[in-house]
Amino acid sequence: MRSKTAFLVLCLLSVAVLPAHAEGAMTGNSTPTENQKDATSDMRRKQLESDMRARMQRAKVTKKMTNGDVESLVRDQLEYNMPKRSLNVKANNGTVILEGKVASKAEANQAIQITKSVPGVKRVTSKLVMENM
Numbered sequence: 001m002r003s004k005t006a007f008l009v010l011c012l013l014s015v016a017v018l019p020a021h022a023e024g025a026m027t028g029n030s031t032p033t034e035n036q037k038d039a040t041s042d043m044r045r046k047q048l049e050s051d052m053r054a055r056m057q058r059a060k061v062t063k064k065m066t067n068g069d070v071e072s073l074v075r076d077q078l079e080y081n082m083p084k085r086s087l088n089v090k091a092n093n094g095t096v097i098l099e100g101k102v103a104s105k106a107e108a109n110q111a112i113q114i115t116k117s118v119p120g121v122k123r124v125t126s127k128l129v130m131e132n133m
Contacts, residue, residue, distance in 0.1 A: 048076045056119065065120040067091040073118045081114050082107070087128070089115075094122030101131045 055073055059065045070091040078087055085107070087100035096115050102108045108128040115124045 045080060048080045052076050052080075059119070067093070070094070070096065070118065070120040074115050074121065077114050077118055078111060082111060085111070087111060091121075094120060095125065096121050096123070097125045097127060099127045100129075102128050103131055105130070 052073060055069050059069055068091075071089045074089045074091065074096055075087075078085065078089070085100065085102060087098055087102075090097040090099075096118075098111055098115060102111060108126060108130070111128060112124050112126055115121055
């Protein structure tokens with residue numbers, strides 16, 4: 001009974017102290033600058049690490065890595081290592097397609113190398129384009 005009560009209190013406290021900018025992000029009212037700050041915050045980095053660990057543990061237990069798992073892991077790794085970019089990721093049986101804008105050829109190569117390092121990725125197809133500067 002105590003654990004249920006403690007859990008409910010924790011849930012209520014977490015809702016009560018939800019920052020206004022996080023609420024804006026959930027409703028889609030946040031700005032790109034706010035999103036970028038969120039992507040580089042310690043809390044967001046910890047969330048990404050936790051999500052990646054959970055997906056890897058699930059894949060280890062089920063002995064299966066779904067397309068969704070691969071897409072999520074790639075997105076998390078890209079956000080973790082390249083927080084200023086928002087790239088589209090599609091996975092199909094180990095082949096990952098990257099789409100979006102990058103600042104340079106070096107940044108495109110970085111995105112490809114990060115993607116190749118993700119478990120479950122067999123091949124990467126880049127449809128990345130360089131931004132007009």
